[in-house]
Amino acid sequence: MTSHSVFSDLEPLLTQVQKPIQYVGGELNSTVKEWESADVRWALMYPDAYEVGLPNQGLMILYEVLNERTDTLAERTYAVWPDLAELMRKEQVPQFTVDGHRPVKDFDVLGVSFATELGYTNLLEALDLAQIPIDAAERTSEHPIVLAGGHAAFNPEPIANFIDAAALGDGEQVVGDVTDVVKAWKAAGGSDRGALLRRLAQIPGVYVPSLYDVEYGPDGAIASVTPRHSDVPDRVPKRTTMNLDDWPYPKQPLVPLAESVHERMSVEIFRGCTRGCRFCQAGMITRPVRERSITGIGEMVERGLNATGFEEVGLLSLSSADHSEIADITKGLADRYEDSKTSLSLPSTRVDAFNIDLANELSRNGRRSGLTFAPEGGSERIRKVINKMVSKEDLIRTVTTAYANGWRQVKLYFMCGLPTETDEDVLEIAEMAKEVITAGRAASGRNDIRCTVSIGGFVPKAHTPFQWASQASAQTIDERLAKLKAAITSDRNLGRSIGFRYHDGKPSEVEGLLSRGDRRVGAVIRAVWEAGGKFDGWSEHFSHERWVDAAASALAPYGVDLAWYTTRERGEDEILPWDHLDSGLDKQWLWDDWLDAIDETEVDDCRWIPCYDCGVCPGMGTDIQIGPTGKTLLPLTVVNNGGDQA
Amino acid sequence: MSGKPRKRKQRTPDGPPPPPVVQRLWIRYTKVGRLRFMSHRDYTRVFERAVRRARLPVAFSAGFTPHPKISWVGAAPTGVASEAEYLEIGLSAVIEPDEVRRRLDEALPADLDILEVAEARAKSLADRVDASQWQFTFGGLAADQVRPAVAALLATGTFTVERITQSGRKQVDVGAALASADVVDGPASCAIMTAIVRQSIPVVRPDDVYAALRDVAGLVPPQLPVALRLAQGSLDDSGRLLDPIAVDSTVITPSPAS
Numbered sequence A: 001m002t003s004h005s006v007f008s009d010l011e012p013l014l015t016q017v018q019k020p021i022q023y024v025g026g027e028l029n030s031t032v033k034e035w036e037s038a039d040v041r042w043a044l045m046y047p048d049a050y051e052v053g054l055p056n057q058g059l060m061i062l063y064e065v066l067n068e069r070t071d072t073l074a075e076r077t078y079a080v081w082p083d084l085a086e087l088m089r090k091e092q093v094p095q096f097t098v099d100g101h102r103p104v105k106d107f108d109v110l111g112v113s114f115a116t117e118l119g120y121t122n123l124l125e126a127l128d129l130a131q132i133p134i135d136a137a138e139r140t141s142e143h144p145i146v147l148a149g150g151h152a153a154f155n156p157e158p159i160a161n162f163i164d165a166a167a168l169g170d171g172e173q174v175v176g177d178v179t180d181v182v183k184a185w186k187a188a189g190g191s192d193r194g195a196l197l198r199r200l201a202q203i204p205g206v207y208v209p210s211l212y213d214v215e216y217g218p219d220g221a222i223a224s225v226t227p228r229h230s231d232v233p234d235r236v237p238k239r240t241t242m243n244l245d246d247w248p249y250p251k252q253p254l255v256p257l258a259e260s261v262h263e264r265m266s267v268e269i270f271r272g273c274t275r276g277c278r279f280c281q282a283g284m285i286t287r288p289v290r291e292r293s294i295t296g297i298g299e300m301v302e303r304g305l306n307a308t309g310f311e312e313v314g315l316l317s318l319s320s321a322d323h324s325e326i327a328d329i330t331k332g333l334a335d336r337y338e339d340s341k342t343s344l345s346l347p348s349t350r351v352d353a354f355n356i357d358l359a360n361e362l363s364r365n366g367r368r369s370g371l372t373f374a375p376e377g378g379s380e381r382i383r384k385v386i387n388k389m390v391s392k393e394d395l396i397r398t399v400t401t402a403y404a405n406g407w408r409q410v411k412l413y414f415m416c417g418l419p420t421e422t423d424e425d426v427l428e429i430a431e432m433a434k435e436v437i438t439a440g441r442a443a444s445g446r447n448d449i450r451c452t453v454s455i456g457g458f459v460p461k462a463h464t465p466f467q468w469a470s471q472a473s474a475q476t477i478d479e480r481l482a483k484l485k486a487a488i489t490s491d492r493n494l495g496r497s498i499g500f501r502y503h504d505g506k507p508s509e510v511e512g513l514l515s516r517g518d519r520r521v522g523a524v525i526r527a528v529w530e531a532g533g534k535f536d537g538w539s540e541h542f543s544h545e546r547w548v549d550a551a552a553s554a555l556a557p558y559g560v561d562l563a564w565y566t567t568r569e570r571g572e573d574e575i576l577p578w579d580h581l582d583s584g585l586d587k588q589w590l591w592d593d594w595l596d597a598i599d600e601t602e603v604d605d606c607r608w609i610p611c612y613d614c615g616v617c618p619g620m621g622t623d624i625q626i627g628p629t630g631k632t633l634l635p636l637t638v639v640n641n642g643g644d645q646a
Numbered sequence B: 001m002s003g004k005p006r007k008r009k010q011r012t013p014d015g016p017p018p019p020p021v022v023q024r025l026w027i028r029y030t031k032v033g034r035l036r037f038m039s040h041r042d043y044t045r046v047f048e049r050a051v052r053r054a055r056l057p058v059a060f061s062a063g064f065t066p067h068p069k070i071s072w073v074g075a076a077p078t079g080v081a082s083e084a085e086y087l088e089i090g091l092s093a094v095i096e097p098d099e100v101r102r103r104l105d106e107a108l109p110a111d112l113d114i115l116e117v118a119e120a121r122a123k124s125l126a127d128r129v130d131a132s133q134w135q136f137t138f139g140g141l142a143a144d145q146v147r148p149a150v151a152a153l154l155a156t157g158t159f160t161v162e163r164i165t166q167s168g169r170k171q172v173d174v175g176a177a178l179a180s181a182d183v184v185d186g187p188a189s190c191a192i193m194t195a196i197v198r199q200s201i202p203v204v205r206p207d208d209v210y211a212a213l214r215d216v217a218g219l220v221p222p223q224l225p226v227a228l229r230l231a232q233g234s235l236d237d238s239g240r241l242l243d244p245i246a247v248d249s250t251v252i253t254p255s256p257a258s
């Protein structure tokens, strides 16, 4: 099958929409291959607007890995804004890729990366615009395989009817396996879609929902999940990329043409996290910790800066200050780029003085505007429940040190609605913020220091110890936040230095439905999209009412409702919709950790204490990979000389 | 840390002030093809990154957030193509203008070409730009269909259209800004209008020209016209456009035929 660019049809529409540049492609380091040169063609989608999707590291990595294969091409597509979508429908212009402007329906695979469940309605919108049947069951061998990835793919059941497959875990290698299978299938004629799905289901890490039967019991819970064929695995294991130094992607990061959420060159300094924060799905499903070496990081930064011209380098990971050689990395990079107006950033969340040393190093010659910490829980008791081990004294000391070092603004992140939480736990945030200001004013000698409290509703996630927990209702959260706000503003002198940012509980409720939903929730997503729902991650597009109405009508036939999925606590024996998807975590270990949480018992990080048998390493045949390597970053003596590291 | 308030002290960047500008260059560049959909804001970011990739010793302002010394002259609106955009850049070391042109052009994506780089010849480049030459292509129309409307607009002397912007309604005087215009038949059944438009406040955009032609003589093209800026410069007394960065008085366009 050949494919033609739709750009000439699109062009007249672009003069009528907002920010047309996001649809034209041609970014530095983007790739357009000849259509005929490839055996297998991937359209990679980030189901949100260009400004959010373009900087996404995961998609950028897969785009490069796939395009490096001579038999494969990969192009990108993003969610189009409603103004263009309306014109595209009117003029019959299908969903297109921004690289070759080819119709998405012409590709073999449509890979969609879900960082959050709030992108599900955008999937439906894109499929519809692409003229691909929304129900996977209605697709033929003429249509692409719709493959979901990203963290949300660890429970893809709510979108099970709309996708053909989901890829669990790290994507670098599984995309190659999928490509091989599709290539072989096409070479053999490419006519039997069912056979292709059966073959895909045999790739480790690939889950094909249509090959499993789900039955429900009289209580509404799942009674069984059964593979429909003997060659379909009972449980699908996640994939894990080991030795990050062998995978220095993206080598040529894309440089956005339009303004995007991250205007910087990002380097993932390690993957995984074993701190064991019980609310954190990312930390649980990406175990074990695998570090990129200090020299590997240095090479990626140098190559990436040369390839992009970015002014800022971001050192990414779930908890960057935990890299075993982070001090040498930050010092080495700060020395290297001191003269070139390149700034370094480290998303800092750890609450300790060490983090401030790092931040000072990174802002050596720059403005010390704001520092961010994430205590997550307001009281010491609730921090024990969530396993975020930091005492109030530590926190005050850390923040005071920051002000004393010239930092003017400190942002503190919290969650509301955590398991076992009471009003008192949340109200302690107000006390903490006031103490921070009092101590900060004393330490800095200034009255204009600020502390911003940022707080959002907690959403229990699959594959975490809180997967059994009752989610607090939107009403509970909104009431607690109102009380907290009143407590902060009650003291006018201190209150004027404290900012308060919160997200109301309504989007969290929908996120909760989607993250722990089963296949029946698909009908809700569909009803919401049919009622005009899309871009649910954007407050100006999100409608809580639309979701509540759709849930009421679409779930009624099954005898369950929104509360059944969100505020209901699950029992130990309940079959959870994602139990057949294997993140490596032992279900018994998760249950014990849940009991420990209720008991306010903490667990340490397995990087510094012996393995506590969460199950991941033996289950997946993986190991912790950390330094120190003992190497350092030498100054770059000659510009462009990448081979001078120790 | 003692609890006693200490004296206020503002942190300032350590070290010597940034090196001064030793060379000012005037640059003519294009924004055409697909990348004409870029907004000016987007272009400035893309250009600053290209300067870094080209490793040009651009001079910076002082302070915690140093800005590269680049100043822009009347950029074409989003979606409108131009073969004549201008900027001035200050360098902290002297480099051959042609070398700058080559390095920058290489660092920028196709459709964003660097056409000319010249040493600054005066204090301000903006002072040497007060008019543009535009080409408007009206697909599906013959020159004879467009000409009467253009003649009518030229005859008005002043003719105002309303533009709705984010900040409200604006009155734009297209009649006063239009210095001269000429319409010929183009290839493949289209009419091509070449016009010299003065830089006014608010500036006249191609959309305003179309609106004026519609309002003054009922010209409603069957498809959206396409605009291209061909040149910018200063308009002399005889209606000629002078090149802003070439040696003085180089004429880009001859006197308009009457």
Ligand code: SF4
Pocket (backbone or CB within 6 Å): A274, A287, A288, A289, A606, A607, A611, A612, A613, A614, A615, A616, A617, A618, A624
């Ligand atoms: S199996 Fe042990 S070492 Fe591996 S991540 Fe789990 S607790 Fe840590």
